Amino acid sequence: MIFFQKSKRIMRTFNELYKLIDNGLKNELYQNNTEPEGLYKPIKYILRNGGKRIRPALVLMAANLFTNKIDHFIKPALALEVFHNFTLLHDDIMDDSPLRRGKPTVHTEWNNNTAILSGDAMAILAYQCLEHTPTEVYPQVMNVFNHTSLKVCEGQQYDMEFETRQDVRLDEYLTMIRLKTAELLAGSLKIGAVLGGADGKNADLLYDFGINLGIAFQIKDDCLDTFGDFKKFGKRIGNDIIENKKTFLLIKAFELAKGTILEELKELIFVNQSKQEYKVKRVTEIFRELKIDEICDKEMNLYFKNAMHKLESVDIDKEKKIELEILAKKFIHRDK
Amino acid sequence: MIFFQKSKRIMRTFNELYKLIDNGLKNELYQNNTEPEGLYKPIKYILRNGGKRIRPALVLMAANLFTNKIDHFIKPALALEVFHNFTLLHDDIMDDSPLRRGKPTVHTEWNNNTAILSGDAMAILAYQCLEHTPTEVYPQVMNVFNHTSLKVCEGQQYDMEFETRQDVRLDEYLTMIRLKTAELLAGSLKIGAVLGGADGKNADLLYDFGINLGIAFQIKDDCLDTFGDFKKFGKRIGNDIIENKKTFLLIKAFELAKGTILEELKELIFVNQSKQEYKVKRVTEIFRELKIDEICDKEMNLYFKNAMHKLESVDIDKEKKIELEILAKKFIHRDK
Numbered sequence: 001m002i003f004f005q006k007s008k009r010i011m012r013t014f015n016e017l018y019k020l021i022d023n024g025l026k027n028e029l030y031q032n033n034t035e036p037e038g039l040y041k042p043i044k045y046i047l048r049n050g051g052k053r054i055r056p057a058l059v060l061m062a063a064n065l066f067t068n069k070i071d072h073f074i075k076p077a078l079a080l081e082v083f084h085n086f087t088l089l090h091d092d093i094m095d096d097s098p099l100r101r102g103k104p105t106v107h108t109e110w111n112n113n114t115a116i117l118s119g120d121a122m123a124i125l126a127y128q129c130l131e132h133t134p135t136e137v138y139p140q141v142m143n144v145f146n147h148t149s150l151k152v153c154e155g156q157q158y159d160m161e162f163e164t165r166q167d168v169r170l171d172e173y174l175t176m177i178r179l180k181t182a183e184l185l186a187g188s189l190k191i192g193a194v195l196g197g198a199d200g201k202n203a204d205l206l207y208d209f210g211i212n213l214g215i216a217f218q219i220k221d222d223c224l225d226t227f228g229d230f231k232k233f234g235k236r237i238g239n240d241i242i243e244n245k246k247t248f249l250l251i252k253a254f255e256l257a258k259g260t261i262l263e264e265l266k267e268l269i270f271v272n273q274s275k276q277e278y279k280v281k282r283v284t285e286i287f288r289e290l291k292i293d294e295i296c297d298k299e300m301n302l303y304f305k306n307a308m309h310k311l312e313s314v315d316i317d318k319e320k321k322i323e324l325e326i327l328a329k330k331f332i333h334r335d336k
Numbered sequence: 337m338i339f340f341q342k343s344k345r346i347m348r349t350f351n352e353l354y355k356l357i358d359n360g361l362k363n364e365l366y367q368n369n370t371e372p373e374g375l376y377k378p379i380k381y382i383l384r385n386g387g388k389r390i391r392p393a394l395v396l397m398a399a400n401l402f403t404n405k406i407d408h409f410i411k412p413a414l415a416l417e418v419f420h421n422f423t424l425l426h427d428d429i430m431d432d433s434p435l436r437r438g439k440p441t442v443h444t445e446w447n448n449n450t451a452i453l454s455g456d457a458m459a460i461l462a463y464q465c466l467e468h469t470p471t472e473v474y475p476q477v478m479n480v481f482n483h484t485s486l487k488v489c490e491g492q493q494y495d496m497e498f499e500t501r502q503d504v505r506l507d508e509y510l511t512m513i514r515l516k517t518a519e520l521l522a523g524s525l526k527i528g529a530v531l532g533g534a535d536g537k538n539a540d541l542l543y544d545f546g547i548n549l550g551i552a553f554q555i556k557d558d559c560l561d562t563f564g565d566f567k568k569f570g571k572r573i574g575n576d577i578i579e580n581k582k583t584f585l586l587i588k589a590f591e592l593a594k595g596t597i598l599e600e601l602k603e604l605i606f607v608n609q610s611k612q613e614y615k616v617k618r619v620t621e622i623f624r625e626l627k628i629d630e631i632c633d634k635e636m637n638l639y640f641k642n643a644m645h646k647l648e649s650v651d652i653d654k655e656k657k658i659e660l661e662i663l664a665k666k667f668i669h670r671d672k
Contacts (some may be wrong), residue, residue: 033486039493090456094449113430118450120426121489123459128482131475139471142478146464152370153457157375160449243573 010068011323017057021081024074029082029125042106042118046085050101055080055188061324062192062206065316073195075132076141080188082129086122087152089115094160137194144194148187155180165218166270168246170255176217184215205314212307217331219300222247226284227293232335238280244269248299256290304332346404347659353393360410365461378442378454382421386437388397391416391524397541397660398528399651409531411468412477416524418465419451422458423488425451430496476530484523490590491516502606504582506591510551518550541650548643553667558583563622563629568671574616580605585628592626640668
């Protein structure tokens with residue numbers, strides 16, 4: 001009998017969950033909250049504007065490890081998507097980014113004030129989604145969500161501070177991407193685990209899986225920005241180089257470069273404001289000379305391996321973890 | 337025995353609560369959350385920069401109507417103060433206000449990006465304060481808080497939209513100040529009632545008390561800006577007139593003005609950009625001619641009376657409501 005019940009566990013694929021999430025967004029957020037239009041229209045605009053829905057999918061996939069009944073977790077899962085888009089909305093103001101997913105950002109399409117206020121409302125809407133959390137785990141879910149959300153702000157603060165610093169160390173960089181990117185993925189997984197009824201140990205293992213996966217994800221992002229294929233990546237290659245962004249690649253290059261290479265790198269990054277094309281070409285060449293591409297790959301794989309090890313340690317049948325494994329592998333084998 | 341217990345109810349005064357709240361802020365928020373300093377310093381700056389602490393006081397006073405044991409509600413009460421200051425921080429960016437409580441605003445002292453991000457972190461810190469809510473009322477408190485917070489954003493949106501509109505009606509104005517100002521006062525009272533163990537009816541009556549009091553409070557604010565005494569008010573008189581702000585006074589004046597007075601008012605408000613002193617003087621004279629000061633006072637008293645009626649209806653001994661009554665009277669008899 002136990003055996004029979006075990007085999008009945010239905011593991012949803014990412015694509016199935018994607019559809020559930022998109023429907024949930026439509027029903028929950030696009031239809032409600034209509035007035036004032038000036039506040040809610042930008043929110044619908046950014047939520048409708050694509051996005052991979054990774055975070056709510058992670059919530060539901062983690063919950064699915066422990067229970068079949070995940071449909072009533074869709075609303076709390078949406079909180080992670082809404083919160084994520086809120087941070088994007090405000091980050092885009094701070095970075096003055098003109099485009100997001102190929103479309104004008106909210107502060108470009110409307111204005112800064114609208115983007116600030118609609119963002120604020122989105123943060124609250126995320127919390128409203130979480131009101132649909134079952135009472136017995138509500139305080140625990142809120143605790144993880146609040147902790148995670150604050151970490152994301154801390155990460156963004158470090159990221160902004162790095163812009164005007166030339167002495168960012170690799171450990172500082174890793175802390176920053178952990179906070180800014182990995183925490184929300186890890187928080188999503190932990191919230192999912194708690195919703196699904198996991199014990200503390202399993203929930204923490206999924207959190208650690210998320211942290212390691214998130215760091216691997218971001219290192220991959222840094223690599224793609226320089227070494228990616230424009231046709232697949234869909235974005236201008238070398239953007240980070242042009243903006244002197246303190247990525248894994250650049251920090252590592254400064255760690256390893258010596259003599260004339262170091263001088264040239266400094267010249268290219270801190271001095272040379274013109275000739276973007278030449279700058280991208282030459283910095284990329286230096287990266288390759290220093291084998292940064294290989295080091296980057298190695299480092300990413302290390303975090304990925306750690307992530308997989310954490311996932312393996314979760315006390316659940318191996319075959320139930322397949323969907324999460326597939327998604328994790330997509331994260332680091334992607335070319336866009 | 338019941339009689340004895342009844343007489344033991346200790347009603348805290350506003351000043352007593354003010355001290356509890358200030359201590360709570362010190363212990364809870366000034367000492368924790370130190371890194372990154374660039375994120376948390378502006379938060380401590382705005383929280384330390386005075387403020388009347390009305391909202392957390394209302395939480396505790398409402399709770400105190402129903403229980404003596406209010407000390408463990410201090411942390412959730414702080415959420416209302418932190419959230420209020422978060423809205424001020426972001427409002428000041430949107431309005432580009434240079435000063436707040438006589439000191440440079442956060443975006444002036446630091447910059448816009450810092451003010452956006454520190455504000456975001458404050459919103460989350462408010463939610464962290466609410467984690468200290470007793471489990472049995474946590475979902476209900478969160479429901480009121482989320483609802484209230486979203487209304488505040490809606491109010492700010494209308495307020496911004498009114499800046500570029502010349503046809504704002506009085507009912508629209510009243511909706512705006514209800515959302516922007518009254519909802520948070522009402523929400524504070526309702527949250528306090530729920531914390532204190534009030535039943536739904538009493539909690540709703542205290543909410544209605546707050547809505548009416550909040551509207552009276554804002555109408556008083558509008559009056560003081562034009563008819564106040566600079567020495568007591570501490571701010572430049574006539575600021576709203578200079579900025580063509582759609583206040584109760586201006587909207588009412590446009591409702592009542594006819595013929596040449598209407599023409600002159602339009603000329604002063606929409607056309608004349610120079611001669612600020614003359615503008616303030618002449619618009620104030622027109623307000624007096626139209627008896628706007630008296631109408632304003634009458635309207636404020638109407639809302640105040642409604643508020644008092646709601647408070648009276650709360651099913652609690654009359655003498656326990658004295659502290660709330662004193663505070664409410666201070667709201668409308670203030671000269672600053």
